[in-house]
Amino acid sequence: MSPLLKDFLNKRVVVVTTEGQCVCATLEGFDNSTNLLISQVKDRVSGENLASSYVLRGNQIVCCGLLEDSEKELAFQGAKSLKDTRNYVPDEHVVWQQVWAQKQQQHTLQTSHEN
Amino acid sequence: MLFFSFFKTLVDQEVTVELKNDIELKGTLKSVDQFLNLKLDNISCSDEVKYPHLSSVRNIFIRGSTVRYVYLDKNMVDTNLLQDAARREAIGSTKK
Numbered sequence: 001m002s003p004l005l006k007d008f009l010n011k012r013v014v015v016v017t018t019e020g021q022c023v024c025a026t027l028e029g030f031d032n033s034t035n036l037l038i039s040q041v042k043d044r045v046s047g048e049n050l051a052s053s054y055v056l057r058g059n060q061i062v063c064c065g066l067l068e069d070s071e072k073e074l075a076f077q078g079a080k081s082l083k084d085t086r087n088y089v090p091d092e093h094v095v096w097q098q099v100w101a102q103k104q105q106q107h108t109l110q111t112s113h114e115n
Numbered sequence: 116m117l118f119f120s121f122f123k124t125l126v127d128q129e130v131t132v133e134l135k136n137d138i139e140l141k142g143t144l145k146s147v148d149q150f151l152n153l154k155l156d157n158i159s160c161s162d163e164v165k166y167p168h169l170s171s172v173r174n175i176f177i178r179g180s181t182v183r184y185v186y187l188d189k190n191m192v193d194t195n196l197l198q199d200a201a202r203r204e205a206i207g208s209t210k211k
Contacts, residue, residue, distance in 0.1 A: 003148075004146055004148055004152055004154050005176055007174070008176065014168065014169065016136070016168065016169075018135075018181065020136060022168045034152070058178070061181075062134060062135075062136060062178060063134070063176060063177045063181070064175070064176045064178075065158075065169055065172035065173075065174065065175035065176070066172060066173070067171060067172060068171050068174075069171045079165075079166070079167050079168065080166065082166060082168060083137055085134070085135035085136045085181055087135070
């Protein structure tokens with residue numbers, strides 16, 4: 001249905017996932033919800049062979065780019081790893097610890113007031 | 116479907132797409148589908164040194180759900196018209 005990926009079929013593509021993984025593979029198939037079937041999967045940075053084929057679920061896909069120059073399958077060695085797509089507060093547990101501590105303090109103040 | 120139609124009017128224009136993994140891609144919008152998946156051509160990454168993963172990629176498919184922003188030039192969009200259309204669509208959907 002979605003015709004956008006049709007031009008990439010049976011070609012080498014670069015796929016970025018929501019976890020920040022970046023792989024290079026041959027696109028074998030896809031469907032309406034961007035589930036991808038890819039083969040000859042290699043890591044984009046290290047070039048390590050990951051699997052002979054993968055099914056990636058659509059909601060894990062960030063983008064899928066056509067590799068122009070199949071010689072350049074490897075990105076620079078030691079490239080910074082990509083970020084994931086999650087939106088989170090750094091050290092969130094510390095924030096909640098503080099909130100909890102404040103609540104406890106208020107509670108002890110109140111009870112000592114009542115006595 | 117309003118924004119689908121809106122993006123269809125932007126085809127062949129230069130846009131910048133910011134993804135949820137903080138990567139910014141600049142390129143020519145080639146096509147768009149009902150999920151607002153985008154296809155860009157001639158892309159360049161704003162921070163190629165840090166993220167060289169998409170070097171030697173020119174034509175890219177972006178899944179709509181991972182797009183954070185699409186930056187458009189001011190003269191590409193008539194905000195009044197768009198606002199009007201959005202209102203009309205909202206009224207139309209409540210009537211149903």
